[in-house]
Every structure is written in C-alpha cells, then in structure tokens.
Amino acid sequence: MHMTKRYELFSCRYAKFFILLLLFSGICSGCLGHDPLEARVEKLVKSLGDEDQNISSASSYALVDIGEPAVNSLIKALKDDDPQVRSLAAYALGEIGDQKAAAPLIEVLDDPSPEVRMRAASSLGWLRASEAVGPLIGLLKDENETVVLSAVCALGALKDPRAVEPLLEVLNNDDYTVHISDDYTMHMDVILALTDIGDPRAVDPLLDLLDDTYVGSRAANALGHFESEEVFGKLTKFLRSSNPTTRVNAVKVCYGLQDPASIPYLIEMLDDKAPDVRKEAAYALIYFIEPEEVAQTELPLIDALGDRDPEVQEVAARSLGRIESKDSIPYLKELLQAKNQNVQIAAVAALGNIGDPEAVDSLTAILGDDSWLVRKGIVDSLVKIGDPRAIDPLISSLGDENYRVRQSAADGLGQLGDQRAVEPLLKALETEREREVRVAEVRALGELGGPEAIEGLRRISTDMEEYGYVRNAAEELLIKIEEGGEANVSSTS
Amino acid sequence: MRKNTLIYASVTFLILLLGIFWYYGTGPDVKIVDMHAPPVGVRESGQLDMVLQNNGSKPVDVWLEVENAFVDKNGDARSTSRLIISSDSENPWDVELVSLQKPIHLLPGNNSVSVWLGYELSGEYPVNVKVVENSRILDEGTCLVQIPMPELHLKLEYEMESRNNSDIYRIYGYLINNGSGSARDVSTNLTVTDEQTGKTVLTSSVIHYVRSQDKTALWTWPDYPYAIVELAHGDPSGESYMPVQNVVIGTGGDQFLINVTSTWQDQVVSAELLIPSEEGSR
Numbered sequence: 001m002h003m004t005k006r007y008e009l010f011s012c013r014y015a016k017f018f019i020l021l022l023l024f025s026g027i028c029s030g031c032l033g034h035d036p037l038e039a040r041v042e043k044l045v046k047s048l049g050d051e052d053q054n055i056s057s058a059s060s061y062a063l064v065d066i067g068e069p070a071v072n073s074l075i076k077a078l079k080d081d082d083p084q085v086r087s088l089a090a091y092a093l094g095e096i097g098d099q100k101a102a103a104p105l106i107e108v109l110d111d112p113s114p115e116v117r118m119r120a121a122s123s124l125g126w127l128r129a130s131e132a133v134g135p136l137i138g139l140l141k142d143e144n145e146t147v148v149l150s151a152v153c154a155l156g157a158l159k160d161p162r163a164v165e166p167l168l169e170v171l172n173n174d175d176y177t178v179h180i181s182d183d184y185t186m187h188m189d190v191i192l193a194l195t196d197i198g199d200p201r202a203v204d205p206l207l208d209l210l211d212d213t214y215v216g217s218r219a220a221n222a223l224g225h226f227e228s229e230e231v232f233g234k235l236t237k238f239l240r241s242s243n244p245t246t247r248v249n250a251v252k253v254c255y256g257l258q259d260p261a262s263i264p265y266l267i268e269m270l271d272d273k274a275p276d277v278r279k280e281a282a283y284a285l286i287y288f289i290e291p292e293e294v295a296q297t298e299l300p301l302i303d304a305l306g307d308r309d310p311e312v313q314e315v316a317a318r319s320l321g322r323i324e325s326k327d328s329i330p331y332l333k334e335l336l337q338a339k340n341q342n343v344q345i346a347a348v349a350a351l352g353n354i355g356d357p358e359a360v361d362s363l364t365a366i367l368g369d370d371s372w373l374v375r376k377g378i379v380d381s382l383v384k385i386g387d388p389r390a391i392d393p394l395i396s397s398l399g400d401e402n403y404r405v406r407q408s409a410a411d412g413l414g415q416l417g418d419q420r421a422v423e424p425l426l427k428a429l430e431t432e433r434e435r436e437v438r439v440a441e442v443r444a445l446g447e448l449g450g451p452e453a454i455e456g457l458r459r460i461s462t463d464m465e466e467y468g469y470v471r472n473a474a475e476e477l478l479i480k481i482e483e484g485g486e487a488n489v490s491s492t493s
Numbered sequence: 494m495r496k497n498t499l500i501y502a503s504v505t506f507l508i509l510l511l512g513i514f515w516y517y518g519t520g521p522d523v524k525i526v527d528m529h530a531p532p533v534g535v536r537e538s539g540q541l542d543m544v545l546q547n548n549g550s551k552p553v554d555v556w557l558e559v560e561n562a563f564v565d566k567n568g569d570a571r572s573t574s575r576l577i578i579s580s581d582s583e584n585p586w587d588v589e590l591v592s593l594q595k596p597i598h599l600l601p602g603n604n605s606v607s608v609w610l611g612y613e614l615s616g617e618y619p620v621n622v623k624v625v626e627n628s629r630i631l632d633e634g635t636c637l638v639q640i641p642m643p644e645l646h647l648k649l650e651y652e653m654e655s656r657n658n659s660d661i662y663r664i665y666g667y668l669i670n671n672g673s674g675s676a677r678d679v680s681t682n683l684t685v686t687d688e689q690t691g692k693t694v695l696t697s698s699v700i701h702y703v704r705s706q707d708k709t710a711l712w713t714w715p716d717y718p719y720a721i722v723e724l725a726h727g728d729p730s731g732e733s734y735m736p737v738q739n740v741v742i743g744t745g746g747d748q749f750l751i752n753v754t755s756t757w758q759d760q761v762v763s764a765e766l767l768i769p770s771e772e773g774s775r
Contacts, residue, residue, distance in 0.1 A: 036556065036628070037595060066595045403715045433665060434715050465648070465669055468707030 041070045048089060049082040060088040064095040071096060075104045083113035090116055094123020102129035109135050114144040121147065125154030133160045140166050149189055156193025164199045171205060187215045195222040200230045207231075210238050210249040220249040224256010232259050239265050244274035251280040258287050267300045270316075275309040282315040286322045294323045305331045310340040317343065321350025329354060333362045344369075345377045352381025360385055364393045372402035379405055383412035391416060395424045398441075403434040410437060414444030422448050426456045435467045442470055446477030454481060520629045522548035523555060523599060525622060528636035530610060534675030534705060535640055535758075539610040541620055543634075547599040554596035555631060558623040559608050561638075566613040596626075614758075615640045615674055643705065644672030645679065647753050647764035652718075658727035662768045663718035666711035668755055670703040676757040677702050681711065683720060685741050688748040688767070695720075695741050701755070711753070713738075722749055722768045 044066075047059035063070045070092070077089035090108060093101035105120045105127070121139055124132040132154070139151035152170060155163040171190045191209070194202040203226060209219035223231050231253065238250040239262075251269060254262040262284070269281035282304050285297045297319075304316035305328070317335060320328040328350070335347035344366075351359040363378045363385075379397050382390035394416070397409035410428070413421035425441050425448075432438050442460060445453040460466055461474040526546045533539025541562070547553055563571040597606065612618060618638045624631045649666045670676055678700055685695040703709045712719040713736070720739035723729060724747060734740045741749060748770075754763040 040595075069595065401716065433710070435710070436715075464671060464706065465667075465708065468704055471706075 037069055041066060041073045045073045045077050048077065049085040056084060056088060060092045063092045067096050068098055071098045071101060075101060078104050078108050083116055086111060087113065087115040087119045090119035090123050094126040097127060099127060102127050102131060106132050106135050109139055114147050117142065117147045118150040121150040121154045125157035128158060130158060130160060133158055133162055137163055137166045140170055145186065149186060152189045152193050156196040159197050161197060161199045164194065164197060164201045167193055168202065168205050188218050191215060191218050191222045195225050198226065200226065203230055203234065207234055207238060211243050211246040213245055216245055216249040217252060220252035221256065223253045228257040228259040232257060232261060236265065244277055247272065247274065247277045248280050251277065251284050254284045255287060260288060260293055263288055263293060263296050267297065270300050270304050275312055278304070278307060278309065278312045279315050282312055282319055286319040289323055298323065298325050298327060302328050302331055305335060310343050314342045314346040317346035317350045321353035324354050326354060326356060329356055329358055333359065336362055336366055341371055341374065344374055348374065348377040348381050352384040355385050357385055357387040360387045360389050367393055367397070372405055375400060375402065376405045376408050379408040379412055383415055386416060388418065391418045391420055395421060398424055398428040403437050406437045407440045410440035410444045414447035417448060419448060419450060422450055422453045426452065429456065435469060438467060438470045439473050442473050442477065446481065449481060454478065520626055520631055521553040523553060523624050523631040524548065525624060525632045525634040528634050530620065530636055530638045532639040532641050532673055533610055533612060535615050536613055536677045537675055541608045541610055541636055541638065543606045543622065545599055545604045545606055545624060547601050547604060550601055552598055552600050553626065554598055556596050556625045558625055560621040561618050562608055562620055563611045564613065564618060568614065610638060612640045615642045641674035642672055643670045643674045643676035643703065643757060645670055645676060645755055645757060645760055645762045647755055647762055649751065649753060649764045649766045651766060651768065657730060658725055659730050660724045660769065662722040664720040664722065664751060664766065666719050666753055667708045668701050668703050668711060669708040670705060673705050675704045679703060679755050679757045681753060681755045683739055684752045686750045686752065688750055695739060697739050720751065724769065
C-alpha cells in the first residue's frame with residue numbers, strides 16, 4: 001500500500017506537475033539570468049583590493065566608466081575591511097559624481113585609514129556636496145597633513161563662506177611641515193581655497209601675507225580676484241610699506257584689480273629705490289590702455305626708459321609698445337643700440353607694436369645683429385609695421401643662418417603680399433632643409449598666388465621625397481586657390 | 494492514464510517551445526549595416542567605424558564584443574577597453590568616448606560606433622564584432638583591417654666648406670618612407686670608417702619615427718648637420734662643432750666611408766658616402 005502510493009507520486013499527476021514546474025523554473029532562470037553589468041561591477045569592486053596596483057587602479061577607472069550602475073556597489077565597498085578597497089571606492093564615487101554618494105562619503109571621513117579620509121574629502125569636493133561643509137571643517141584638525149590638504153581643496157571647491165574662518169586658522173598655523181618641505185603647499189592651497197570662496201573676510205589676512213617671500217606673490221594674485229572696493233582702500237598702506245617685498249607684491253595686486261585709482265601710486269613707484277618695485281610698477285602700467293589712462297602713464301614710462309636698471313628699461317619699453325606710444329619712438333630707437341640684448345629686443349618689439357613706418361630704417365640697420373633673437377624680433381616688427389620698404393630686408397632674411405629668422409621672414413612675406421617675394425621664396429625652397437621653414441615658404445607662396453607660385457606649389461605637392469607635412473600644405477593651398485577661396489593652411493603640425 | 498500522460502507531455506512540449514521562442518526569438522532587431530577601417534600604421538591607433546541599425550522603435554542597450562582590435566608583437570589579441578559613439582552630428586568633435594565595460598545605448602535608426610584599433614605587426618587582421626544583448630548574439634560581422642608595411646630608404650648629401658687650413662664636410666641625411674605604413678622605432682646607425690686602415694672611427698645610434706609617405710631628417714638640431722668630417726691640411730681648427738655629436742677630425746690624406754643603416758623589424762636599408770670623393774656618393 002505504502003509502495004503503491006510512492007509509485008503514484010512519482011509516476012502520475014504529481015510527477016508531471018513536478019516536471020512542468022522544473023521546466024518553468026528552468027526557463028525562468030534562463031530568462032532572469034544574472035545581469036552581466038551587475039556581475040562585471042561585482043568583479044571590478046572585488047579587484048579594487050588586488051595587490052597589483054595596475055589591476056586595482058584599472059578596476060577603479062573601469063568602475064568610473066560604468067558610472068551610475070556601479071554606485072550602489074561602490075557605496076557598499078566603503079565598508080569593506082580592506083582600506084585599499086575603501087579608498088579606491090571613495091575615489092571612484094567622486095569621479096562618477098552621483099549625489100547619493102555624499103552621505104556615505106561623509107560617514108567615512110572618520111575612517112581609520114588616512115588614505116580613505118583623503119579620498120573621501122576630495123570626492124566630496126568634486127560632488128559639490130554642501131552638506132559636507134561641517135564635517136570637512138572638522139577634518140581641518142586631522143592629524144594627517146595630506147588629509148587636511150584634501151579638506152582645504154574640497155572646501156575651496158564648495159565655496160561655502162562658513163569655511164573662511166577655519167581656513168584662516170589653518171593659514172595662521174605654522175605647525176605644518178608640508179609647507180616647509182614642499183614649497184608652502186598648504187598655505188598656497190588655503191590661499192587658493194579662500195580665492196575660490198571669495199569672501200571679503202579673507203582680504204585682511206591675505207594682505208598680511210604680502211610680506212612673505214614664499215607665498216606673498218600667491219596672496220597678491222588671490223587679492224587681484226576680489227572686487228577693488230574691498231581691497232584697494234586697504235592696499236595703499238602696503239604700496240607704501242618700508243619692506244620692498246611687500247611693495248612688489250602690492251603692485252602685483254594692482255595687475256589683478258586693474259583699478260585706474262592705482263595709476264598715480266604706480267607712477268610714483270617708477271621712482272622707487274628698489275629696482276624690483278620699479279620693474280613691477282612699469283609692468284603693471286601695461287594694463288591701463290584707455291586714452292585718459294595712457295595720457296597719465298606715457299611720459300613717466302618714457303622716463304623709465306632711462307632707468308639705470310636694464311630690467312626696468314626692458315619692461316618700460318614693452319609697456320610703451322603695448323600702449324602704442326608714438327611719442328616714445330625716438331627714445332626706443334636709441335635703445336636699439338643698447339648693450340643689453342633684452343632691452344634691445346624689447347625696443348624692437350615695442351617699435352613693431354607701435355607700427356609707425358618711421359622705425360623701418362632704424363630696424364633694418366641692425367638686421368645684421370649677432371643675436372638671432374634680435375634679428376627675428378626685427379623681422380616680426382617689420383612685418384607688423386607693414387611698410388613696403390620691409391620686402392627687401394625680409395627677402396634677404398630668407399637666407400639667414402637661423403631657421404627661426406628664415407621662418408618668420410617667409411611668414412612675413414606671405415602676409416605682406418608683395419609679388420616680388422615669389423621668386424626668392426621658390427629659390428629658397430630649392431635649398432632649404434628645415435621642415436618648418438619649408439612649410440612657411442609654401443604657405444607664403446599660397447598667400448601670394450600667381451602662376452609662378454602655383455607652379456611651384458604643384459611641383460611640391462607631387463614630390464614624394466618632400467616632407468609629408470609640406471606636401472600636404474601645398475596640396476591644400478592648391479585646392480583652395482583652385483576653389484577661388486582664400487588660402488589659409490593651419491600652422492599646427 | 495495514458496491519455497493524461499499524452500496531454501501533460503504535449504503541454505510540456507508546448508511550454509518548452511514557447512520558452513525557446515521567447516528566449517531566442519524575441520531579441521531586439523539590431524544589425525551591423527556597415528563596417529569600415531582605413532589602413533592603420535604599425536603601433537598607431539586606428540579606428541573601425543561601424544553603423545549599427547536599431548530597427549526597433551525604442552532605444553536598446555547592447556554589449557559589443559570585439560576580437561582582434563589590439564594585437565601585440567607576439568600576435569596575441571588584447572581586449573579593447575574603449576570605443577567612440579558618434580551622435581551622427583556634422584561636428585566631428587561631437588562624439589562620446591565610452592567604455593566597453595558597460596552596454597552602449599542604441600537609439601532607433603542608425604548609430605555610428607567606432608572601435609579603437611592597434612597593431613604591433615603589419616599584416617591583415619580580421620576584426621570580429623558581436624552585438625550582444627543578455628548573452629544573445631543579435632548580429633555579428635567581420636572586417637579585414639590592413640596594416641601596411643613602410644618602404645624605407647635613406648638619402649645622404651653633403652656640403653663642403655674650406656676654411657683656414659681645413660675642409661669641412663657637413664653631412665645631412667633623411668630617412669624616407671614611400672610606403673603606406675608608418676615606421677616607429679627605426680634604429681638608425683652611423684658608422685664612419687677610415688678607408689686606409691679599415692678601422693671604425695665613429696659609431697652612433699638614434700631611434701627615428703617616420704610616418705607613411707613622409708621623411709624625417711637624421712639631424713637632431715635645426716640648422717646643424719647630422720655629421721661633420723673635418724680634414725685638416727695643417728693644424729685642426731679646434732672647433733667643437735657643438736651641438737653636433739657625430740664629428741670626425743682627419744688629415745688631408747684621409748678618406749672616410751660614411752655608412753648609415755636603418756633597421757625596422759626585418760627591413761634593413763643603408764646609404765653610403767665617401768669623404769672626400771669626386772662622385773660624392775657611392
């Protein structure tokens with residue numbers, strides 16, 4: 001009886017039902033198989049703990065590539081026993097940028113591993129997670145300086161004014177060793193963070209740093225990003241400081257502010273007893289190019305051309321070129337004979353910027369200078385002036401011993417558009433060996449056009465022993481000429 | 494009893510058929526409609542451009558399995574890590590670089606997809622692409638990618654200048670590639686031999702890269718030659734010729750053979766110059 005029941009159970013209704021159930025579950029398990037993306041994420045998260053750094057890093061990059069579908073697994077990985085897994089998970093969460101990672105990342109800011117705290121802090125900065133401001137401020141007191149550095153950068157990224165006072169405390173803390181061994185990294189990063197936040201409470205502490213030899217320049221740069229009304233009134237005291245470092249950095253603040261109210265101070269500082277201050281003042285005046293500003297700065301800058309320090313002369317010449325001072329031409333022409341090469345080059349460049357044909361003969365007269373930098377400067381300035389008298393000197397510069405001078409001359413002949421240059425350019429191409437000069441000559445022929453130039457370009461475009469770059473340039477120019485468009489080939493190689 | 498068994502078996506068979514049909518017969522309709530890869534230079538990155546057509550009315554996420562996209566110098570295929578998805582916009586920069594670590598999203602209609610390619614040896618490689626969705630292969634295609642050889646040759650020339658008591662020979666040279674494949678890591682050796690004694694007086698070696706149908710100068714510094722031979726008819730000039738490194742100083746009666754040999758994989762080319770020589774080159 002008992003046996004019959006068992007037989008019935010396996011052979012009849014139940015057995016068939018059981019077979020059906022098995023078939024169903026088989027089909028369903030096939031259809032609802034493990035998601036391959038999920039499986040991949042799990043495998044990659046496991047690999048974050050691999051001993052081989054290449055594998056663990058590559059896995060973190062792959063998880064970043066996967067993005068949002070990896071976020072939940074990475075959040076779970078923040079609680080892994082292995083600090084390497086937690087650290088790379090924190091990094092990947094920041095890179096992915098999903099806001100739901102913010103709260104779990106805040107939780108690991110007190111992780112026992114400094115690497116994890118550092119990565120979590122950085123990632124919270126990338127996430128722009130405003131709820132992290134408080135915990136990140138707390139992290140500024142971390143025992144590990146690298147963690148503090150990450151918290152500083154993250155607070156800068158969050159731009160929350162609540163961080164200003166705590167950051168200023170870090171700025172005043174001289175106990176950190178990182179900034180001594182690593183060129184004041186901590187102070188520099190705090191300054192950057194304060195600049196990013198842009199809160200006026202940072203102005204006074206930053207002004208107090210202007211006397212610092214290491215970070216004073218960084219503080220000056222930061223102050224230049226604030227509104228002038230918040231800074232300039234307080235800056236005047238520093239412009240008149242007895243410390244030359246402070247005065248130099250105070251002038252640097254003026255670059256950023258570009259407040260016309262600083263012009264009288266800067267002019268006064270052109271007579272400062274410290275050459276570095278005079279140089280910075282001459283340079284700062286470059287930023288004031290409105291006619292009423294130039295009216296104030298032109299004469300003092302011309303006077304500065306006679307400064308006893310060549311560096312001041314050089315900067316004054318450049319500033320006069322920038323403001324296109326025609327009154328300075330006779331003085332700049334005199335400086336063409338200066339013994340100091342940098343002064344000479346600055347005068348050449350300034351005359352080019354001013355663009356007055358009056359300077360052409362003086363510039364051409366020193367085209368035989370020993371320094372290729374001077375010769376190249378002259379070629380560039382002659383092209384800027386654009387006077388037809390420049391053509392012959394430029395043609396002769398195609399044979400200069402320095403390739404940069406030859407290249408500038410070829411570029412210039414193309415720009416000036418004088419047909420007299422076609423034949424010399426074709427002749428130069430017969431012997432020129434440098435690729436960059438050849439391409440400049442080819443481009444110049446393209447600019448000049450005409451049957452001879454086109455014939456030359458055609459020859460180059462089919463020469464299989466030509467540099468590919470030059471051949472392609474010739475080909476492109478021919479196409480443009482044939483299409484009737486303006487020939488203009490990109491100068492990037 | 495038998496009737497019942499027959500019914501159950503039929504129902505089971507029917508369900509099995511339905512299951513198989515559901516599993517294998519109702520995947521998204523995605524086809525590879527175009528595959529194209531221009532020739533790629535050895536050790537240069539190339540691209541296999543494909544058009545995947547999603548014939549459905551909804552977007553579909555598929556995986557791409559690519560074989561032979563990267564082949565190393567031992568002929569072993571490496572996995573492809575990234576590919577490019579184009580939005581089919583006219584702007585060539587309007588593309589998305591995505592990872593093969595996740596499915597790609599195909600919109601209804603044509604989708605342009607490019608796979609990075611890279612090979613360390615020249616030849617012809619069948620790149621096989623499978624479009625997969627939940628382990629189902631929706632379509633598969635193969636494209637033969639050509640990795641052409643470079644055709645190298647060398648050209649040497651010189652200029653002679655007589656200064657004071659010396660004849661100064663400035664030697665220039667080019668590594669020229671007339672082939673359609675570029676050549677990376679071309680080892681170029683210079684040997685200068687004293688023709689009278691047969692002794693090697695100078696050797697140097699530099700690695701060059703030359704693109705397809707291009708040439709590269711053998712000299713390092715612009716405006717300075719590849720090598721200098723000074724033949725002094727009295728005291729040598731004493732010039733260092735810096736920054737030129739390949740400098741040979743001889744006397745009036747000396748004759749030097751300049752040999753340059755470039756080697757790329759199993760391709761070896763050379764050129765020679767005899768200094769001084771009436772013909773100038775051999």
